[in-house]
Structure formats: C-alpha cells, structure tokens
Amino acid sequence: NAGVTQTPKFQVLKTGQSMTLQCAQDMNHNSMYWYRQDPGMGLRLIYYSASEGTTDKGEVPNGYNVSRLNKREFSLRLESAAPSQTSVYFCASSPQGDEQFFGPGTRLTVL
Amino acid sequence: QQQVKQSPQSLIVQKGGISIINCAYENTAFDYFPWYQQFPGKGPALLIAIRPDVSEKKEGRFTISFNKSAKQFSLHIMDSQPGDSATYFCAAAYSGAGSYQLTFGKGTKLSVIP
Numbered sequence: 661n662a663g664v665t666q667t668p669k670f671q672v673l674k675t676g677q678s679m680t681l682q683c684a685q686d687m688n689h690n691s692m693y694w695y696r697q698d699p700g701m702g703l704r705l706i707y708y709s710a711s712e713g714t715t716d717k718g719e720v721p722n723g724y725n726v727s728r729l730n731k732r733e734f735s736l737r738l739e740s741a742a743p744s745q746t747s748v749y750f751c752a753s754s755p756q757g758d759e760q761f762f763g764p765g766t767r768l769t770v771l
Numbered sequence: 772q773q774q775v776k777q778s779p780q781s782l783i784v785q786k787g788g789i790s791i792i793n794c795a796y797e798n799t800a801f802d803y804f805p806w807y808q809q810f811p812g813k814g815p816a817l818l819i820a821i822r823p824d825v826s827e828k829k830e831g832r833f834t835i836s837f838n839k840s841a842k843q844f845s846l847h848i849m850d851s852q853p854g855d856s857a858t859y860f861c862a863a864a865y866s867g868a869g870s871y872q873l874t875f876g877k878g879t880k881l882s883v884i885p
Contacts, residue, residue, distance in 0.1 A: 691870050702860055702875035710870035718872060750814050757871035758803050762814030
C-alpha cells in the first residue's frame with residue numbers, strides 16, 4: 661500500500677516548456693487535489709476532483725490544467741511554464757474530502 | 772484575501788515545554804478545522820482535527836482548542852520534544868460544495884531545543 665505517489669520528484673524546465681505532473685493513489689479515495697507550496701505562503705489549492713469524472717478550480721488555477729484519468733490518477737499539466745510556477749507541488753487524496761493524505765511532492769524549477 | 776491567519780511564524784520552545792500555535796478564520800461557513808504537520812522534504816500529514824460542535828479535542832500530547840464566537844482555534848503541544856520540530860499548518864474547510872476545499876494558514880516553524 662503505497663498511499664499517494666507523485667512523479668517526478670524533481671524537474672527543471674525552461675520558460676515556455678510544458679510538462680505533466682503525475683499523481684496516483686491506491687486507497688480507493690474519491691477526491692483528489694493539487695496544491696502548490698511556496699515559502700511563507702502555506703499550501704494553495706490549484707484544482708481538485710471531488711469524484712471520478714469531475715474537476716473544479718481552486719484558489720490559483722491560472723496556467724494549469726488537470727485530468728482525472730480514472731479513480732486512481734489525477735494529473736496536473738503546465739502548458740507553458742513560467743518562472744512564477746517554480747514551486748513544490750503536492751497531490752492529495754481523500755475518501756470524503758475532509759482527511760486528506762498528501763504525496764511526497766514534486767519540486768519544480770522554471771528557469 | 773487571507774481567510775485563515777496563523778501565528779506565530781516561528782516558535783522556539785524548550786524540551787518539555789508547551790508549544791501554542793494560533794489561527795483565526797473569517798468564513799463562518801467553515802465546519803472542519805484540521806492541523807497538519809510537515810517535516811522537511813515531506814508532504815504534510817494530518818495531526819488532529821476538530822469540528823465546531825466541540826470546544827476541545829485531545830489526542831495524546833496534542834490538543835485543539837476551538838472558540839466559535841471568536842472564530843479562533845489553537846494547537847497546544849504538551850511536553851514538547853525535539854522530534855516535534857516541524858512546520859505546522861492550520862486549515863479550515865466547509866463541506867457545502869460537496870467536497871472539502873482546505874484553506875491553509877501560512878505555517879509555523881516549530882523548533883524544540885533540548
């Protein structure tokens with residue numbers, strides 16, 4: 661039982677490049693989330709998926725897209741990366757939305 | 772607009788002391804208040820959570836105190852240990868939209884010195 665896994669762990673991009681961050685959970689949770697964490701800012705919600713087949717914007721969705729591929733997987737895509745998207749990205753899952761289980765994070769640097 | 776304000780930003784406590792972290796919220800619709808603990812290089816992990824129908828919840832050395840009228844809640848860590856050194860985040864959410872959207876405070880870095 662791996663919980664929430666994220667790939668890659670680290671990534672360096674150049675401005676304008678695109679990439680997809682992958683997230684998978686093996687706990688049969690309904691809800692999944694993407695957050696970004698910046699120094700001194702706490703965690704901010706980018707997008708979430710309350711259940712398979714649905715996605716909704718969070719607090720900071722601009723510049724990102726998501727796909728809930730199936731119940732296990734929720735990916736985050738940066739179409740044209742910008743330096744302002746340099747951050748640590750966390751995926752989380754939850755059975756009902758309250759208790760959220762976080763993955764280990766992806767550290768992204770955009771040059 | 773910051774909906775959850777957390778203080779202090781950093782806290783140094785001696786081993787065996789009490790660590791206290793405070794949070795204040797604005798949205799009266801919030802009905803779930805968790806605390807998360809994060810160690811360097813790791814994802815946050817749920818520590819303890821409370822709902823507004825109780826004023827206090829205790830789990831081991833960790834206690835949440837909740838004041839609904841003041842829209843404030845706090846985390847107390849009794850007998851603080853060096854292993855408690857981490858960053859702590861309070862959060863708040865409401866379930867009205869069918870899924871909880873957590874709004875986090877900015878975090879408190881706790882250092883427990885021997």
